[in-house]
Amino acid sequence: MSSAAGPDPSEAPEERHFLSTAEAAALERELLEDYRFGRQQLVELCGHASAVAVTKRTVLVVCGPEQNGAVGLVCARHLRVFEYEPTIFYPTRSLDLLHRDLTTQCEKMDIPFLSYLPTEVQLINEAYGLVVDAVLGPGVEPGEVGGPCTRALATLKLLSIPLVSLDIPSGWDAETGSDSEDGLRPDVLVSLAAPKRCAGRFSGRHHFVAGRFVPDDVRRKFALRLPGYTGTDCVAAL
Amino acid sequence: MSSAAGPDPSEAPEERHFLSTAEAAALERELLEDYRFGRQQLVELCGHASAVAVTKRTVLVVCGPEQNGAVGLVCARHLRVFEYEPTIFYPTRSLDLLHRDLTTQCEKMDIPFLSYLPTEVQLINEAYGLVVDAVLGPGVEPGEVGGPCTRALATLKLLSIPLVSLDIPSGWDAETGSDSEDGLRPDVLVSLAAPKRCAGRFSGRHHFVAGRFVPDDVRRKFALRLPGYTGTDCVAAL
Numbered sequence: 001m002s003s004a005a006g007p008d009p010s011e012a013p014e015e016r017h018f019l020s021t022a023e024a025a026a027l028e029r030e031l032l033e034d035y036r037f038g039r040q041q042l043v044e045l046c047g048h049a050s051a052v053a054v055t056k057r058t059v060l061v062v063c064g065p066e067q068n069g070a071v072g073l074v075c076a077r078h079l080r081v082f083e084y085e086p087t088i089f090y091p092t093r094s095l096d097l098l099h100r101d102l103t104t105q106c107e108k109m110d111i112p113f114l115s116y117l118p119t120e121v122q123l124i125n126e127a128y129g130l131v132v133d134a135v136l137g138p139g140v141e142p143g144e145v146g147g148p149c150t151r152a153l154a155t156l157k158l159l160s161i162p163l164v165s166l167d168i169p170s171g172w173d174a175e176t177g178s179d180s181e182d183g184l185r186p187d188v189l190v191s192l193a194a195p196k197r198c199a200g201r202f203s204g205r206h207h208f209v210a211g212r213f214v215p216d217d218v219r220r221k222f223a224l225r226l227p228g229y230t231g232t233d234c235v236a237a238l
Numbered sequence: 239m240s241s242a243a244g245p246d247p248s249e250a251p252e253e254r255h256f257l258s259t260a261e262a263a264a265l266e267r268e269l270l271e272d273y274r275f276g277r278q279q280l281v282e283l284c285g286h287a288s289a290v291a292v293t294k295r296t297v298l299v300v301c302g303p304e305q306n307g308a309v310g311l312v313c314a315r316h317l318r319v320f321e322y323e324p325t326i327f328y329p330t331r332s333l334d335l336l337h338r339d340l341t342t343q344c345e346k347m348d349i350p351f352l353s354y355l356p357t358e359v360q361l362i363n364e365a366y367g368l369v370v371d372a373v374l375g376p377g378v379e380p381g382e383v384g385g386p387c388t389r390a391l392a393t394l395k396l397l398s399i400p401l402v403s404l405d406i407p408s409g410w411d412a413e414t415g416s417d418s419e420d421g422l423r424p425d426v427l428v429s430l431a432a433p434k435r436c437a438g439r440f441s442g443r444h445h446f447v448a449g450r451f452v453p454d455d456v457r458r459k460f461a462l463r464l465p466g467y468t469g470t471d472c473v474a475a476l
Contacts, residue, residue, distance in 0.1 A: 035346050036339035040278045048286075052470045081450055082470055101274035108273050109453045212319055215347045232290045232320055 047074020049210030072134025285312020287448030310372025
């Protein structure tokens with residue numbers, strides 16, 4: 001990791017450190033390259049923890065084609081295992097083997113996949129107790145993932161049922177949170193590994209961190225002041 | 239799966255069905271091939287659940303070179319994350335990339351690796367609160383994994399602290415449990431995916447199942463009557 005991606009020393013150590021995009025990428029690189037975590041393993045850990053953070057029975061999980069969407073697919077599978085009733089909307093499918101395998105797992109576990117998202121938001125409000133936004137992660141622009149995802153975000157913005165965003169609210173700039181006024185306004189944010197800088201603009205009800213798997217040395221290196229996890233819990237509220 | 243590996247229809251449906259070796263292999267094949275689970279993913283899920291089943295602070299995890307040992311390495315990592323104090327004895331290292339990566343994760347998280355296992359059992363009884371037996375899984379004979387593992391099993395047999403075996407007590411025949419008299423006598427058994435037939439011979443205090451990830455269809459196909467899991471728990475007591 002270049003020192004340029006390290007934490008900003010001008011921040012007081014008492015303040016919670018939210019990761020810049022470069023720091024988040026460096027942290028992930030450290031886990032993958034130095035610690036030899038596999039991508040399958042990280043996505044599994046994040047998706048499981050995300051499912052634990054969701055407590056509604058009927059859940060619509062909206063997945064994009066990037067890593068955030070893969071975490072959404074794992075989240076949906078664990079929700080099914082917890083005997084919830086997840087439904088998936090995954091309009092732009094990745095050709096990546098990991099995504100394809102995770103999709104097969106969901107399909108074979110009889111999780112329904114919507115072929116289109118109703119534009120009439122009242123239908124979604126009535127059919128589900130909660131929506132999980134796994135459309136876009138840090139560094140992915142709405143334009144990159146195609147029209148169906150962009151249109152889904154426009155629909156999610158209008159919902160009255162609770163919205164849970166994985167890692168960052170889709171469409172927000174991961175650093176500045178610049179779309180935090182006009183874009184999605186999730187009720188719950190589940191930060192994966194560690195909170196990204198835009199999480200400082202989050203004003204919803206609950207902010208969870210699913211990053212218990214991050215080794216202590218990495219936490220110290222990135223000056224993360226993470227929440228205290230209890231017992232064998234895999235998520236903690238900030 | 240060949241029908242020969244299916245459950246024995248002569249068993250009454252009310253009885254809990256314990257898997258024969260052929261059925262256990264068929265179940266794993268179904269998860270890997272049909273459901274497209276990855277081995278990394280399954281080992282992660284099993285190791286995490288195994289760690290949740292362990293509740294002592296100071297733990298010695300004894301790992302063999304096969305898949306059971308890989309689950310042990312993941313178990314040790316999660317114990318470390320739960321702020322326990324695991325130590326690993328892993329005398330015969332696998333060249334498999336998965337094992338090597340899981341070893342790196344443990345080493346870099348400062349989990350100590352013993353270079354030899356004391357033959358003086360009192361030293362082990364005093365140093366640890368509990369030992370995890372991740373030496374041999376179903377279908378692996380002690381002779382296949384080399385002298386250090388065989389010698390470790392002889393030592394584990396003499397311990398007075400609690401012993402937790404992952405999947406089967408190492409050295410037992412997975413079907414007949416034929417070594418259950420002379421071999422290891424674990425206090426706790428953590429069945430991975432589903433109980434193997436020899437679990438019927440287990441007479442220790444606690445029998446946990448870490449198989450919540452097994453899809454409902456697979457449970458039905460193999461006539462598994464699995465325990466009721468609570469909330470978001472990943473293990474359940476039988």
